[in-house]
Amino acid sequence: MNTTMVNIKINGDNHQAPLNATILDACKRAGIRIPTLCYLEDVSKNASCAVCVVEVKGAKSLLRSCTACVYEGMEIATNSARIRDARKTSVELLLANHPKDCLSCLRNQNCELQSLASDLGVKEERYVRTKKIEKCDTSSNAIHRDPNKCILCGRCISVCQNVQTVSAIGLSGRGIKSKISTYMEKGLGNVACTYCGQCALVCPTGAIVERDDTDSVFEEMSNPDKYVIVQTAPAIRVGIGEAMGMEPGSLVTGKMVAGLRKLGFKKVFDTQFTADLTILEEGYELINRIKNNGKLPMITSCSPGWIKFAEHFFPDLLGHLSSCKSPQQMFGAVAKTYYAAKMEIDPRKIVVVSVMPCTAKKYEARRPEMSGAFDYWKDKRAWSSEDAFYDVDYVLTTRELARMFKETGITFSSLPVEEFDNPLGASTGAAVIFGATGGVMEAAMRTAYEVITGNPLADINFTAVRGMEGIKEAEVDLNGMKIKIAAAHTLKNARTLMEQIEKGESPYAFIEVMTCPGGCLGGGGQPIPTTWETRRKRAESIYAEDANKPLRKSHENPNVAALYSEFLKEPLGEMSHHLLHTSYQQRGLLVWKTNGAEKKELKTPHHA
Amino acid sequence: MDGSRTLEQEMQEIDEVISRYKGKHGELLGILEESQILNEHKFLSEDALNHVALKTGVPLSRVYNVVTFYSFFNLKPQGKHTVTVCRGTACHTKGSRTLLDDLGLILNCKKELDEGEQFFTTPDKQFTVTTVACFGQCALAPVIAIDGIIYSNVTTSKLQMLVRRISKVRKIHENH
């Protein structure tokens, strides 16, 4: 396609820009920066903040450069006293209704409003508050909202609606009463929200954030009675460096391990260990379903936002979900049974902390059924419900871990490179790629192929399911039996595949779904900003780590093999059934009506 | 009006409205508007909103967006009669606050008033009391409206008389 170019003048200099480009884009091409606040590339364009204004010759008022388009001969000025003043006023008006809470705000020093105010030289309060103070939404255990910090940019609504097709939040009221609301102000905990956290990832301010668990974890670590261990998801090693000020996508596995040890964790383990375990259980489940005419396509179940989405929007198709718990939950269950017994530690004293790229993991850990280890012990030790505990006690996002590192004065650049602890720290390349869209599928195929055919794979790289395309498909030949597979990321794409199943038109035997754009590496708990460029860089590092691993197939993980021979016995066996598999709930959309069961909190020494 | 209509019947009537609007332009607005009209107390209950959302496939948050954007949607039951008291500056200086307090006494809903509710309906669903920022009749302050008819230079006794008259008319009707 030929784009028509037009000649324009920016601040007196001649430039060219594609016809119908926005002034903002045209200036960007010319290397001229215009401050923006509500605008976010590919996400939101509702032109509400009036920070991006410019002067155009012949136009009476200033134009919002994020939406106004260029035309032949346009003369643009991006910097004048009038423009600076208008921009400053826009921000000052927003700040008039904004709490002066920066020091206690989770977004302090990573806030677009704060940095803009500082860039534009806002020093004093010139306007008075016009809005009434709103209640915060702390109804969920994953995402918290503070409407008072909201600047009504609409980014969260746009992501929730267009990327995730969930629409858990929307605009309500009008004029001065406009705000971001859940249905009837019920709160995120009482509507069909998946806790994916994509809204928090795009929010320019601290109006939507992860529930902060850093204080609880610090508290547990200072309790000498507790044995606090940590597991890290694949996507953390390509995210935490970035959150600590390094280049996006920096691969910092060894430094991360050293940092976690410094922070005070007794053992530093790897969720990748149980990712390998997941592949064995899930691989056998798939083979089982194919051989015994089970429900197909089988769909992966590692991503808790996706699970909740299916429970709300496709409650009649839950039989398609693999019954495997996610690697995070398998880890908790294994740590508090197998590892506790092996090391002779009272499982009630073990505190499992996860570091996840994901806000929905906070919710997953608190699902009432996620207490397999307690159920395992309670009869053996005659424990009562007083002793009950969850398999995973706390979930920290990448951003929370970064805050803990900073709070303890740990600087990444000076950290040594260390190794994970054994036995729950060993993993293969197949487990690393769980962090990227298509990765679980690829890992599963590496194992399923070899188990079914009995032959080693000629090329273990299933490149067809790699990359950032929304839905990727491939065909695999398993000893003459051809199966179709697909991998989808974002819930919008997942919805497409589910609607296919609903109509009975799904050609696939196996589907991978990851909730977040790009997979876990683009999760709602990852560093802000997360853009397509940073996602790509993180993915590169994930695949580089895979390529560097001496073992790259889950069934070759020697410690997983030992776990089976010493404890679980066999994939899909009796013990696996109790500890590593789970079931799902038909939730539907009127969540507040059925939430009673959800409210049942296990009594634990820790607060929820 | 048939006061014994069950929730189920109301939902059936809404279903009928939905099927009539199917595929039409402005579908959601029309459905909500008619659903409000067919409700006995002229409001959209949560059940009605849930029903509309589930039946049309429109997200709940979108339905909420629409019903909070347009001021003609009521999310609380409306009394048979509406008394609107002007709280504009002119009326305020001429004692509209006292009129509100009087209404609280006359209609037996002082509690709601003291709690600062902007809008409330008496338990017998006969009267809804609400306020407005200015009727644009400041010269005639204080001004109130009952069922859309504007009354000027309202005093406590005039208010009492007006409310009693409506109640009486009602009683006479009921005796027939």
Ligand code: SF4
């Ligand atoms: S949202 Fe930004 S400006 Fe507002 S309190 Fe938080 S850091 Fe400060």
Ligand code: SF4
């Ligand atoms: S967490 Fe996800 S589903 Fe929930 S409101 Fe945010 S974007 Fe929507």
Ligand code: SF4
């Ligand atoms: S909550 Fe955040 S993303 Fe959503 S409208 Fe407000 S400021 Fe924008």
Ligand code: FES
């Ligand atoms: S960035 Fe253009 S109006 Fe907000």
Ligand code: FES
């Ligand atoms: S102030 Fe009451 S009518 Fe204007």
